[in-house]
Amino acid sequence: MTEKDFLLQDEAYARLVAWAERLPHAILLHGPRGVGKLQLAEHFARRMLCESRSTDIQPCGRCNCCNWFLAGNHPDFRLVEPESMARTSASEEGAEEEGGSGGTKRKPSIEIRIEQIRELNDFVHMGSHRGGRRIALIHPAEDMNVPTANALLKNLEEPPPQVVFVLVSHRPARLLPTIRSRCVQVPVAVPGRARASRWLESQGVKDAASWLAFAGGAPLLAIQFAQSELGEKLAAWLRAVERNTPDAIEPGSDREALEPLVDLLQKHALDRALLGFGQASKYGGRLMTGPGPKTHPMPIEWLRYARELGRRRLLARHPLNPRLFAADLLGTYPGVER
Numbered sequence: 245m246t247e248k249d250f251l252l253q254d255e256a257y258a259r260l261v262a263w264a265e266r267l268p269h270a271i272l273l274h275g276p277r278g279v280g281k282l283q284l285a286e287h288f289a290r291r292m293l294c295e296s297r298s299t300d301i302q303p304c305g306r307c308n309c310c311n312w313f314l315a316g317n318h319p320d321f322r323l324v325e326p327e328s329m330a331r332t333s334a335s336e337e338g339a340e341e342e343g344g345s346g347g348t349k350r351k352p353s354i355e356i357r358i359e360q361i362r363e364l365n366d367f368v369h370m371g372s373h374r375g376g377r378r379i380a381l382i383h384p385a386e387d388m389n390v391p392t393a394n395a396l397l398k399n400l401e402e403p404p405p406q407v408v409f410v411l412v413s414h415r416p417a418r419l420l421p422t423i424r425s426r427c428v429q430v431p432v433a434v435p436g437r438a439r440a441s442r443w444l445e446s447q448g449v450k451d452a453a454s455w456l457a458f459a460g461g462a463p464l465l466a467i468q469f470a471q472s473e474l475g476e477k478l479a480a481w482l483r484a485v486e487r488n489t490p491d492a493i494e495p496g497s498d499r500e501a502l503e504p505l506v507d508l509l510q511k512h513a514l515d516r517a518l519l520g521f522g523q524a525s526k527y528g529g530r531l532m533t534g535p536g537p538k539t540h541p542m543p544i545e546w547l548r549y550a551r552e553l554g555r556r557r558l559l560a561r562h563p564l565n566p567r568l569f570a571a572d573l574l575g576t577y578p579g580v581e582r
């Protein structure tokens with residue numbers, strides 16, 4: 245196994261591969277954001293399609309199937325993601341085609357579109373190219389509206405032979421109950437700190453331990469923070485509200501930063517609340533940047549703020565006005581004087 249293949253979720257992987265002879269037709273991998281669920285799902289799909297006869301639990305990395313998979317063109321595999329996440333240019337072209345009047349480009353969808361599920365339905369009903377399994381990976385599965393989810397459900401209810409659906413979800417509670425009940429659920433936990441740090445170092449991340457702490461233990465979030473301006477920006481915002489200087493923050497119209505900001509503030513507030521109530525902190529208090537606001541908000545205030553952020557989480561994806569949204573989040577931070 246190369247460093248590129250270094251798996252964050254080796255235990256969950258071993259569990260999945262152990263099912264190889266009698267795979268469920270639908271599997272739901274769920275767990276916190278940034279812990280390696282997609283990496284796990286892709287590695288597992290690659291192993292299930294690998295044509296090596298070896299009993300090794302890892303894909304061989306040499307057969308045609310492994311090569312196609314790594315090149316992103318295995319004929320018996322489909323990855324369905326919202327256009328806004330797509331790594332391939334094909335779907336971007338698709339998004340431009342239906343650009344509406346006057347040739348204006350349509351924005352890439354942040355949800356999985358029903359057309360994508362219809363295409364997937366064609367794929368699963370087509371014969372296998374290699375005479376074996378076909379695998380459909382849907383990520384993140386909660387990013388489907390009800391009609392889209394229902395289009396998928398038909399296939400989960402009457403699965404074509406030799407087809408395996410792998411659904412990946414950060415928020416399984418948002419899936420249709422009928423979808424959840426058709427899947428064998430596999431929880432995916434935050435990986436151990438040592439493993440996560442080793443993985444981050446293998447990816448060339450400097451200061452891996454601090455970024456991992458800042459990301460609440462989620463290594464993919466940590467790498468995103470470390471390798472973009474986002475991490476520094478969020479850390480600076482957090483310091484500013486703690487010092488009661490939210491006006492020093494210029495949120496701009498940076499939509500990309502809003503969801504991670506809500507996530508970070510919520511974890512942070514929850515930890516402060518737990519510590520305030522004399523309990524162990526969930527994120528190890530490692531997110532905290534300093535002693536906290538001078539006004540020492542009561543634990544109940546932190547809890548209320550954390551709950552309020554939970555409510556606003558959904559709005560963070562498409563706020564009417566990103567600047568106002570961020571200003572409001574930061575301005576209502578406990579201890580900030582208004």
Ligand SMILES: [Zn+2]
Nearest residue numbers: 294304307310
């Ligand atoms: Zn192979």
